[in-house]
Amino acid sequence: MTTTPPHRSTPELIDVDEFFADPQFANPSISPDGTRIAYLAPHRGRRNVWVRGVDQDHDDAVPVTHDTRRGITVYHWTDDPRWLVYLQDTDGNEDWHLHRVDLDHPDTAAVDLTPMDPGSRVLEVAPYPSAKGTVLVWMNKRPMFIDAFRIDVGTGETTVHREQETPGDTVLLDRAGEPAFRTVLTEDGSVEIRAIEPATGEERLLGHLGGAEYPTGVHPQQVTGDGKGLLLGSYQDSDNLRLVRIDRDTGEETVVAAVDGHDLDISGVMLPDVLPPAVYTSRRTGKILAARFVGDRPHVEALDPHFALVHAALQQLSDGVLATASSDDSEMRWVATFTHDRDPGVTWYYDHATGESRLLFRSFPHIDPDSMAPMTPVRLPARDGLPLPAFLTLPVGTQPRNLPLVLLVHGGPWAHDAWGFNPEVQFLANRGYAVLQVNFRGSTGHGRRHVTAAIGEFARAMHDDLIDAVDWAITQGYADPERVGIYGGSYGGYAALIGAAVTPDRFAAAVDYVGISDLVQFLRTLPPFGRPYFGNSFYRYIGDPDDPEQEADMLARSPITMVERIATPLLVAQGANDVRVPQEQSDTIVTSLRERGVPVEYLVADDEGHGFDNPENRARLYHAIGRHFAEHLGGRSA
Numbered sequence: 258m259t260t261t262p263p264h265r266s267t268p269e270l271i272d273v274d275e276f277f278a279d280p281q282f283a284n285p286s287i288s289p290d291g292t293r294i295a296y297l298a299p300h301r302g303r304r305n306v307w308v309r310g311v312d313q314d315h316d317d318a319v320p321v322t323h324d325t326r327r328g329i330t331v332y333h334w335t336d337d338p339r340w341l342v343y344l345q346d347t348d349g350n351e352d353w354h355l356h357r358v359d360l361d362h363p364d365t366a367a368v369d370l371t372p373m374d375p376g377s378r379v380l381e382v383a384p385y386p387s388a389k390g391t392v393l394v395w396m397n398k399r400p401m402f403i404d405a406f407r408i409d410v411g412t413g414e415t416t417v418h419r420e421q422e423t424p425g426d427t428v429l430l431d432r433a434g435e436p437a438f439r440t441v442l443t444e445d446g447s448v449e450i451r452a453i454e455p456a457t458g459e460e461r462l463l464g465h466l467g468g469a470e471y472p473t474g475v476h477p478q479q480v481t482g483d484g485k486g487l488l489l490g491s492y493q494d495s496d497n498l499r500l501v502r503i504d505r506d507t508g509e510e511t512v513v514a515a516v517d518g519h520d521l522d523i524s525g526v527m528l529p530d531v532l533p534p535a536v537y538t539s540r541r542t543g544k545i546l547a548a549r550f551v552g553d554r555p556h557v558e559a560l561d562p563h564f565a566l567v568h569a570a571l572q573q574l575s576d577g578v579l580a581t582a583s584s585d586d587s588e589m590r591w592v593a594t595f596t597h598d599r600d601p602g603v604t605w606y607y608d609h610a611t612g613e614s615r616l617l618f619r620s621f622p623h624i625d626p627d628s629m630a631p632m633t634p635v636r637l638p639a640r641d642g643l644p645l646p647a648f649l650t651l652p653v654g655t656q657p658r659n660l661p662l663v664l665l666v667h668g669g670p671w672a673h674d675a676w677g678f679n680p681e682v683q684f685l686a687n688r689g690y691a692v693l694q695v696n697f698r699g700s701t702g703h704g705r706r707h708v709t710a711a712i713g714e715f716a717r718a719m720h721d722d723l724i725d726a727v728d729w730a731i732t733q734g735y736a737d738p739e740r741v742g743i744y745g746g747s748y749g750g751y752a753a754l755i756g757a758a759v760t761p762d763r764f765a766a767a768v769d770y771v772g773i774s775d776l777v778q779f780l781r782t783l784p785p786f787g788r789p790y791f792g793n794s795f796y797r798y799i800g801d802p803d804d805p806e807q808e809a810d811m812l813a814r815s816p817i818t819m820v821e822r823i824a825t826p827l828l829v830a831q832g833a834n835d836v837r838v839p840q841e842q843s844d845t846i847v848t849s850l851r852e853r854g855v856p857v858e859y860l861v862a863d864d865e866g867h868g869f870d871n872p873e874n875r876a877r878l879y880h881a882i883g884r885h886f887a888e889h890l891g892g893r894s895a
Contacts, residue, residue, distance in 0.1 A: 349866020
């Protein structure tokens with residue numbers, strides 16, 4: 258268990274590779290029969306899947322994938338002990354394919370189960386209990402439609418299970434793979450909830466949910482284990498997102514889990530199998546075990562009596578917060594990971610039948626938690642009175658006065674900063690910077706009002722929130738007003754460019770990482786199959802590029818039209834295969850600035866997409882960031 262350290266002296270500089278190398282161990286899970294553990298670990302220079310017996314250690318483990326081009330992130334056990342499947346794209350292009358691994362012959366090459374044309378991808382994988390050895394896979398073989406297929410894992414035989422009728426609708430299947438509900442995005446932006454009759458396929462309208470408060474869609478959308486209800490995130494009459502159940506027969510809406518003043522944490526829905534889930538469910542039965550809520554520290558609300566006992570025992574293993582929890586079919590043997598602000602990840606094995614527990618591994622064993630900086634939740638007001646939840650991380654062993662500060666802006670913008678280990682934060686703190694992360698308006702996890710306050714506010718009130726946060730840090734005495742930098746990825750990269758253009762006197766340095774420079778072109782180049790889902794997000798919050806008046810307004814809020822106002826030293830990083838923010842977005846802003854003589858360092862990775870994943874590219878990026886901020890803000894340099 259990690260404990261809060263006493264006052265410490267300034268730690269030694271930690272090498273970039275120690276923060277940004279691939280973890281030694283990550284994404285663990287236990288097999289359905291409870292005999293094996295799978296996890297990610299380095300092999301042949303990349304993250305690959307390893308498997309070992311539940312009582313073995315890593316010396317006995319076997320790498321079962323052998324990718325040398327790009328690390329693997331997402332894999333799944335199947336109900337056949339011979340097969341394991343995983344997702345992989347090509348150099349970050351997000352055209353995900355499903356591959357099969359033969360655990361009986363782990364040295365053989367993986368088999369691509371989903372050969373598709375470029376631009377098509379696997380979006381979801383789920384078990385199909387009705388046919389052993391089969392999985393359900395959702396993919397857009399038809400470019401504008403996301404259809405469900407049954408794939409026999411052993412033979413690769415693929416059968417259409419259900420075709421999407423209209424782009425933007427979602428048919429939700431029960432555990433037998435039969436249609437149970439349909440959600441439909443309407444023209445006014447609301448979401449219709451319909452029940453599907455099992456015998457006839459006829460549909461009944463159960464109700465509607467509002468639109469703008471669900472910019473990334475209604476999440477989660479999950480049929481209950483018994484098939485009789487639908488779990489949804491709903492605000493109902495509250496400002497906070499709750500977990501509710503809609504009855505399939507009556508349409509009655511019941512609150513399953515709610516925590517006053519806190520939202521259901523749907524961040525894991527956007528990055529499934531990477532972030533902790535909003536709803537923990539039983540692998541065997543599909544019953545609800547627990548729900549996760551946003552807070553100063555994440556909060557896990559146990560809902561199932563058996564899991565409540567398991568969770569209480571797991572909490573004794575770490576002073577962090579439960580992140581992922583994987584069990585065998587008996588729900589007695591568990592592999593659990595924990596979130597902690599100073600510890601980059603621990604994994605425990607726990608046997609509820611015997612009470613046995615043991616530490617399986619630490620993700621980054623070379624990082625000493627006692628040398629890391631605590632992440633402190635703070636509250637500060639925006640100029641219009643909107644409360645802004647934030648996190649302040651101060652460098653260890655340094656008087657917290659008049660420090661160089663980095664404003665670290667999260668992406669999305671429909672995401673949120675949360676308490677937990679963040680290698681970027683710890684890297685910057687280790688270099689002597691105060692790091693401020695603010696959940697500006699539009700960030701999820703902090704209520705309906707907080708999200709919808711961002712409508713029409715790109716480069717306006719959303720930017721004001723960031724400046725108000727910087728001013729707060731200066732007023733509190735933490736930050737030196739002459740040594741403030743701004744850094745972010747995706748939306749955060751856009752925010753960094755806006756900061757350098759709209760308020761150039763506030764920032765002595767800026768870093769734009771895969772950020773947007775032209776809002777109009779950004780929306781016009783988004784993947785076509787996703788466009789039906791953007792009505793409540795990009796079009797509602799930013800504008801419609803096909804409307805001339807809105808197009809002009811979007812251009813006025815685009816950094817590319819503000820180039821003459823940017824003088825802040827800038828670092829830009831871009832993946833050549835980025836399908837969300839294409840390289841053209843960075844090329845254009847860099848060329849325009851260089852023509853004006855503004856100093857810009859430009860990093861392009863030919864084998865990356867929307868973010869750098871390969872360790873050598875991450876090392877190159879963060880070495881550059883370290884040099885950039887050291888030169889212009891005066892932090893410690895490596």
